[in-house]
Amino acid sequence: MMYYFKHELSKNTYRKGATKPTMKTTSQIPSTIETRALAPLSxxxxxxxxxxxxxxxxxxxxxxxxxxxxxxxxxxxxxxxxxxxxxxxDKQTLFYTIMDIVLGRLAARIMDHLQGIDSVQDRLRKTLWVCFDFVDSHPDAVMVLSSVSASRIRNIAIYENKELIGAFLNVLEDGQNRGVLNDTVPLYILFDVFMGFISRLGLMHIIRQTDTPINAEFDALFVILWRAISKPDI
Incomplete structure (x- = not known):
């Protein structure tokens, strides 16, 4: 839902093959493919x-x-x-552009909490709350994103935002250095556990058409997540 992948629209490349020189007639005027630039969203x-x-x-x-x-x-x-x-x-560009806008707003909120001065636990707690709040306020977007194939997810620009991923990994690394997060696994494992927790619970909450918001159970859910990524008691 929130990692940031670089938006690269596939482009067709046209290559001219080598041919022998020939005389051109009016019926042999070379065809050109016109690419009209899109108007800026601004x-x-x-x-x-x-x-x-x-x-x-x-x-x-x-x-x-x-x-x-x-x-x-x-x-x-x-x-x-x-x-x-x-x-x-076209339809694909429309879809990926709009989804990037939707997730871009979420990313901005996440960044605010990841870069705070609170403890590692509090920063992750606030980040989880923001993500679940997105599930409660944008259930349609969550359903749409869940249908995007792994091979296409990189077309949504937000999924490869280095600043966002860097901020997230910095918090997790800080947690490992302070001895509060599990340091027996690489950072990306902690990151995947965090994101997988949100994705699975968020999607199933919507599919089950639960009457109450997912954040109504936030405290209990955060305890489960924290136990999964925190350093085990020795």
Whole structure:
């Protein structure tokens, strides 16, 4: 949900093969592939972008991604198809861009807590609360993200944000150095346990359609997580 992967849109590369020189006629004019640059999102009205974000979350959460069309999203957002193509170009770019915006806001909140001056336990506690609050407030986004394949997850830029990952690993390393976190495993193991805990519990909470917010059980859940990553008592 929160690691940050570099956003790299796949591009088609066209290579001209070597051919013998030939005389060109009017019917042999070389064809060119025009690539029209997308309009920057900064040009879009914030209210319009918000409507598109809500539509993407709603439509992709309710249908298989292969069945979703740009027309469905445009209708749900009450915007024109022309607007979607102008700013996003295609369905995949629209999806990954919007998901990056959604997770970007979450990442900013996480960074605030990871870089605090509290103890390691308190920083991780606040970070977990923020993540579960995201589950409670954005269940559709959680469902959509759970459907993204491992081979495609890197298309969401937030999943490879070095600053965010670095801040997280620094907290975990600080915990190991202070003797409060398990130091018999690499940092990435602690990181994966933390993230896996959030992902599994968050997704199943939504699938089970639990009436109460997941943060209603926060204290008990944090105890479980803390016991899993803290240094065992000798």
């Amino acid at each position: 040009d879009m009205r914030p209210a319009t972008l918000e409507k598109i974000e809500k539509a993407v979350r709603k439509v992709f959460a309710g249908f298989d991604s292969n069945e979703v069309t740009m027309a469905q999203i445009a209708k749900s957002a009450n915007v024109s198809l022309q607007t979607l193509y102008k700013y996003f170009g």
